[in-house]
Amino acid sequence: MIHSPRRILCFCLLALVSFVAAPAAADTTGKLRGTIVGADGQLLPGVSVTAESPALIGGPRTVVTDADGVYNFPALPPGVYTVRAELDGFVGQERRELEVRLDRATQLDIEMASATVTEEIVVSAETPVVDVEQVSISQTFNNDYLSNAAVGSTNRSYQNILGNAAGVVTSGGNPIVFGSTIGESAFLIDGVDTTDPVTATFGTNFNYDAIEEI
DSSP, X not given: OOOOOOEEXXXXXXXXXXXXXXXXXXXXXXXXXEEEEETTSOBOTTOEEEEEXXXXXXXXXXXXXXXXXXXXXXXXXXXXXXEEEEOTTBOEEEEEXXXXXXXXXXXXXEEXXXXXXXXXXXXXXXXXOOOSSOOSOOOOOOHHHHHHOOOOTTOOSHHHHHTTSTTEEEETTEEEETTOOGGGEEEEETTEEOBOTTTSSBOOOXXXXXXXXX
């Protein structure tokens, strides 16, 4: 199967705090983690947890829960995942349609019952994204939003999408965030700063349909 390449675009507002300038940085992946317990609430170490998605290059990834029953996928490409939990003596669990989003931490806790019959429990429902780490003000537009956004056929650009974020207005295609100046913004594509060094505005235009997430 041939997958067309997609790009992840991050838009960051730079701020000077206490006279210290920090370089622009944005993750191009998301996190998935959680705790697995038995039906009695007991923490379950040694559970094999597998994450699978068309967004994963190289196939599914598997981790094992630690002594506290915690598993962690620290860097997954944004996309929709199927997660399976397996442990001898317990009924296998599967969660489908789980969305991992750009620069977010998704928490998925799973309860496993003791195996009395050989069966696997499958839940096909979108799990809400709960980011327990996020302390900044930010917004993510996933591929589904980009495909259905009412921007019109002549306004299909990431610059126009940025205007849909809270506190953002656009001026000549350049976003102004919470009253900042144009020069205080940075544009990153797959983690690489593409801000124009002369104008301090966006430095790259590309096919709107090639964007995976903003």
